[in-house]
Amino acid sequence: MNKKEIQRQRMRTYFINGAKEIIKEEGIKGLTVRKVGERAGYSYATIYNYFSDLNTLLAYCMLDFLEDCYHYMLNFKIETEDSKNQLIAYELAYFRYFAENPDMFQIIFIEELGKPPKELMKENTLPSVGLLLRESLIKCAQEGYIAEEKIELLGELITASLHGKLLLFIKGRDGSNLENMISLIEKEMAFLLSQAGG
Amino acid sequence: MNKKEIQRQRMRTYFINGAKEIIKEEGIKGLTVRKVGERAGYSYATIYNYFSDLNTLLAYCMLDFLEDCYHYMLNFKIETEDSKNQLIAYELAYFRYFAENPDMFQIIFIEELGKPPKELMKENTLPSVGLLLRESLIKCAQEGYIAEEKIELLGELITASLHGKLLLFIKGRDGSNLENMISLIEKEMAFLLSQAGG
DNA sequence: TAATAAAATTAACAATGTTAATTTTATTAA
DNA sequence: TTAATAAAATTAACATTGTTAATTTTATTA
Numbered sequence: 066m067n068k069k070e071i072q073r074q075r076m077r078t079y080f081i082n083g084a085k086e087i088i089k090e091e092g093i094k095g096l097t098v099r100k101v102g103e104r105a106g107y108s109y110a111t112i113y114n115y116f117s118d119l120n121t122l123l124a125y126c127m128l129d130f131l132e133d134c135y136h137y138m139l140n141f142k143i144e145t146e147d148s149k150n151q152l153i154a155y156e157l158a159y160f161r162y163f164a165e166n167p168d169m170f171q172i173i174f175i176e177e178l179g180k181p182p183k184e185l186m187k188e189n190t191l192p193s194v195g196l197l198l199r200e201s202l203i204k205c206a207q208e209g210y211i212a213e214e215k216i217e218l219l220g221e222l223i224t225a226s227l228h229g230k231l232l233l234f235i236k237g238r239d240g241s242n243l244e245n246m247i248s249l250i251e252k253e254m255a256f257l258l259s260q261a262g263g
Numbered sequence: 264m265n266k267k268e269i270q271r272q273r274m275r276t277y278f279i280n281g282a283k284e285i286i287k288e289e290g291i292k293g294l295t296v297r298k299v300g301e302r303a304g305y306s307y308a309t310i311y312n313y314f315s316d317l318n319t320l321l322a323y324c325m326l327d328f329l330e331d332c333y334h335y336m337l338n339f340k341i342e343t344e345d346s347k348n349q350l351i352a353y354e355l356a357y358f359r360y361f362a363e364n365p366d367m368f369q370i371i372f373i374e375e376l377g378k379p380p381k382e383l384m385k386e387n388t389l390p391s392v393g394l395l396l397r398e399s400l401i402k403c404a405q406e407g408y409i410a411e412e413k414i415e416l417l418g419e420l421i422t423a424s425l426h427g428k429l430l431l432f433i434k435g436r437d438g439s440n441l442e443n444m445i446s447l448i449e450k451e452m453a454f455l456l457s458q459a460g461g
Numbered sequence: 462t463a464a465t466a467a468a469a470t471t472a473a474c475a476a477t478g479t480t481a482a483t484t485t486t487a488t489t490a491a
Numbered sequence: 492t493t494a495a496t497a498a499a500a501t502t503a504a505c506a507t508t509g510t511t512a513a514t515t516t517t518a519t520t521a
Contacts, residue, residue, distance in 0.1 A: 098509060108470050110510085119509065174436055175373060215454075222424055222451050229427030238372055253420050256413075296478060306501050308479085317478065 077115050079105040081125045088126065092168045093176065096123070121179025127172050128181070134169065135194050137162055148204035153254050155197055160227055160250055164243055167235045174228065198224065211261040219261055226253065275313050277303040279323045286324060290366045291374065294321070319377025325370050326379070332367065333392050335360055346402035351452050353395055358425055358448055362441055365433045372426065396422065408456055417455060424451065 083104030087096050098119055102109035116122040141158040143151060163170040202220055206213045227250070233239040234246055241249075281302030285294050296317055300307035314320040339356040341349055361368040400418055404411045425448070431437035432444055439447075 097507080099507090110471080111469055113510070114468065174430060175434055218451060218454055221447060222420075222454075225424040225427035225431070226420055227423075227427065228430055229423035229425065232372060232426055232430050233423070236373055249419060253416060256416055256420075295476080297476090308502080309500055311479070312499065 073115065077125070079107070080112055080115060080122055081129065084122055084126050085129060088168060088172070093171050116179070118179055120177055121181060123172065123176060124178035124181045127176070127178055130169050131173055131194065134159075134162060134173070135197070138194060138197055148201060148208045149210050149258055152198075152201035152205055152258075153251065155201055156223065156227060156250060156254060157247060159194070160231060160247065161243075163231050164234060164246070170231055170235055174232075195224070205258065210258055215261040219257060222257065223254070226250075271313065275323070277305070278310055278313060278320055279327065282320055282324050283327060286366060286370070291369050314377070316377055318375055319379060321370065321374060322376035322379045325374070325376055328367050329371055329392065332357075332360060332371070333395070336392060336395055346399060346406045347408050347456055350396075350399035350403055350456070351449065353399055354421065354425060354448060354452060355445060357392070358429060358445065359441075361429050362432060362444070368429055368433055372430075393422070403456065420455065421452070424448075 080101055083101045084096060086104055087100050096119075098112055099109040101122070102112055105112075112119075112122065116125075138155060138158055141154050143154060146154065198220060199216075202211070202216045205211045206216055211219060230239075230246060230250065234241065234243075239246075278299055281299045282294060284302055285298050294317075296310055297307040299317075299320070300310055303309075310317075310320065314323075336353060336356055339352050341352060344352065397414075397418060400409070400414045403409050404414055409417060428437075428444060428448065432439065432441075437444075
């Protein structure tokens with residue numbers, strides 16, 4: 066009984082990986098059922114034996130990409146830095162990552178997704194990535210940069226602000242360029258952290 | 264010579280209005296060239312005599328919807344209120360408007376748009392709407408709620424935060440519900456305005 | 462080895478945006 | 492007014508898309 070499910074899961078990864086390849090090479094617009102089938106080495110209709118539709122397959126991709134983003138962020142962990150600089154470094158890395166990979170932003174935050182099994186999705190939106198932000202904020206509180214009771218509020222504000230900026234920037238609704246955005250975020254972070262003292 | 268252009272512009276409005284109707288009734292997903300042609304009382308291919316493609320027609324719709332949003336916001340101008348409450352009232356109205364009209368958010372901030380004549384688009388992204396926010400902030404400075412040199416920064420922060428929250432909320436990336444979002448925004452606004460004193 | 466279940470493939474559908482070919486309508490020249 | 496020409500509108504056609512149904516192939520079981 067369980068053997069079957071292992072095999073099915075393996076099959077799923079063939080399609081998921083095919084889809085991820087296509088997205089990385091051609092962007093989300095290049096993703097079609099037929100191309101996924103080709104990459105996986107199966108006919109296009111076979112996909113529907115393993116995913117209820119293309120959006121569900123995309124949801125699996127999204128979860129993987131989210132993990133990729135998390136691992137990318139880990140590169141910006143700087144042990145020597147103090148918590149304030151660490152937090153800012155994470156924010157900037159996050160912004161840069163999506164600004165330079167707009168398709169990832171599209172898939173993770175915009176695209177309509179189908180429903181992969183619930184156990185994969187539970188509290189998984191912004192799971193590990195959001196954790197980094199929270200960790201940094203808590204450390205900022207411990208080191209006295211911000212008041213403990215401001216953690217929640219600051220986290221919400223920063224998260225919303227970053228995603229708003231990314232949306233407007235990526236979708237060309239903001240005339241600004243990447244470097245200007247970055248320096249704007251730096252200023253805003255400095256403001257927020259200086260004003261949220263304990 | 265000019266007569267021709269007047270006629271062409273009139274024709275354009277037929278298609279634009281048809282498209283807007285469809286979007287309002289069936290959402291952006293319901294918008295198709297064929298349906299637009301039907302509404303306008305022309306064959307579907309006629310559209311391509313007046314717009315280079317569907318995305319360009321959509322760009323015209325977007326500009327109209329943006330104006331709609333502006334007029335909606337004006338309903339929340341309260342002469343008696345002080346600038347701080349006025350600002351907050353605008354923010355909440357803005358959030359509510361898009362949270363309750365996700366297709367407007369989609370078209371204005373997410374959808375890929377073609378290019379209508381440049382004179383229509385120049386500095387027009389968030390034109391009048393963004394103006395309301397700026398006006399309110401300036402008044403807040405005049406009335407001593409915030410420092411003058413913080414206007415720019417606060418405007419950027421508030422704008423980004425609102426759009427980020429809208430994105431995550433509308434796209435179901437945030438588990439929260441509308442009323443919780445609203446009260447969260449209130450708290451954040453209170454924080455920002457209290458901490459940005461002159 | 463025969464019967465049956467499962468998996469994969471091919472064929473088919475309806476819908477989409479867009480272009481080309483064709484027909485209709487308006488404008489101009491005689 | 493009528494014939495030639497330009498402009499506008501329509502129909503026909505394409506290539507793609509996601510998805511489903513029908514069919515064939517492969518694996519499992521008796």
